[in-house]
Amino acid sequence: MPRVRVPATTANLGPGFDALGLALELYDYVSIEEAPELEITVQGEGENSIPRGPDNIAYRAAAAVYARVGRKVPGFKIAFENHIPVARGLGSSAAAVVAGLVGANALLGYPLPQEELVSLAARLEGHPDNVAPALLGGLVVVVLNGQQVYYQRLDPPPGLSLQVAIPHFTLSTRVSRGVLPAMVPVEDAVFNLSRTALLIAAAQAGDLELMGKAMEDRLHQPYRLRLIPGMPYVFEAALKAGALAVTLSGSGPAVIAFCRGSLPKVGKAMKEAFEEHGVKCEVKELKPASQGAILC
Numbered sequence: 130m131p132r133v134r135v136p137a138t139t140a141n142l143g144p145g146f147d148a149l150g151l152a153l154e155l156y157d158y159v160s161i162e163e164a165p166e167l168e169i170t171v172q173g174e175g176e177n178s179i180p181r182g183p184d185n186i187a188y189r190a191a192a193a194v195y196a197r198v199g200r201k202v203p204g205f206k207i208a209f210e211n212h213i214p215v216a217r218g219l220g221s222s223a224a225a226v227v228a229g230l231v232g233a234n235a236l237l238g239y240p241l242p243q244e245e246l247v248s249l250a251a252r253l254e255g256h257p258d259n260v261a262p263a264l265l266g267g268l269v270v271v272v273l274n275g276q277q278v279y280y281q282r283l284d285p286p287p288g289l290s291l292q293v294a295i296p297h298f299t300l301s302t303r304v305s306r307g308v309l310p311a312m313v314p315v316e317d318a319v320f321n322l323s324r325t326a327l328l329i330a331a332a333q334a335g336d337l338e339l340m341g342k343a344m345e346d347r348l349h350q351p352y353r354l355r356l357i358p359g360m361p362y363v364f365e366a367a368l369k370a371g372a373l374a375v376t377l378s379g380s381g382p383a384v385i386a387f388c389r390g391s392l393p394k395v396g397k398a399m400k401e402a403f404e405e406h407g408v409k410c411e412v413k414e415l416k417p418a419s420q421g422a423i424l425c
């Protein structure tokens with residue numbers, strides 16, 4: 130029976146809205162086998178909230194693989210051991226989609242190549258920036274062009290360590306995308322595209338300080354502020370405690386600080402700032418994950 134290990138991801142990295150994502154060393158483990166009926170069990174994160182029926186996104190992903198290769202969709206037995214907090218901006222939904230795709234592809238003897246899995250995953254998730262690093266690991270630059278996906282994976286820059294403040298409240302990506310404007314000023318577009326380009330060049334050169342300078346954003350974070358109490362103070366606290374840069378993780382509410390090496394005082398400062406604004410949170414120190422989803 131295939132058992133898939135799939136990493137959490139942090140999308141956007143500040144300016145790279147819907148275009149950049151980084152895999153993190155925090156994993157869900159998902160076992161999947163064919164069965165007469167659909168049977169889903171969940172242990173750990175999301176055990177009281179994750180759908181157990183045909184609306185489960187890992188099931189939908191597995192069914193999409195069977196349909197894609199012209200096979201009748203069977204029932205499945207799917208067992209989740211989840212460590213990725215749900216609806217916090219750490220890619221739990223992307224991880225579930227990727228687990229369903231990789232597990233089903235293994236059950237069928239690997240008919241679909243990696244590129245096709247990335248493209249199916251992006252269509253199922255609606256944006257490609259979490260699913261690509263969840264599949265491929267590392268730092269991924271990804272473009273959705275209609276039904277097609279173009280991407281380039283980079284190794285994570287050495288020495289990078291992340292302090293992640295994960296609020297206890299949930300925020301769905303759907304809600305967090307709902308506050309974004311349909312149009313933005315051209316100077317904000319230029320602000321972001323110049324920083325995104327610099328961020329990738331700096332990551333390739335392994336220049337963490339330059340990466341840090343490139344991680345500001347004007348396309349999504351300013352609009353999401355109102356959904357996350359204390360967010361500007363948490364950002365300020367992280368920078369003051371020595372982070373190179375700080376961003377929302379994905380669509381939030383988790384806030385992620387990019388540091389050179391282990392800096393627990395950054396996590397502590399973010400936690401205190403959140404708590405001063407009435408938000409309880411947990412802090413994790415994570416490293417970038419070079420490896421994407423694997424069978425284990």
Ligand SMILES: Nc1ncnc2c1ncn2[C@@H]1O[C@H](COP(=O)(O)OP(=O)(O)O)[C@@H](O)[C@H]1O
Nearest residue numbers: 186215216217218219220221222223225301302
């Ligand atoms: N293991 C899982 N199996 C099925 N659905 C999941 C799983 N994990 C998360 N989800 C779905 O994804 C939703 C959260 O996705 P989203 O709002 O995009 O936040 P994020 O992906 O940042 O955690 C959950 O409410 C749940 O419906």
Ligand SMILES: N[C@@H](CCOP(=O)(O)O)C(=O)O
Nearest residue numbers: 140147218219220302379380
């Ligand atoms: N680019 C997306 C990323 C959403 O990531 P998630 O981990 O919050 O699902 C966005 O910013 O909406």
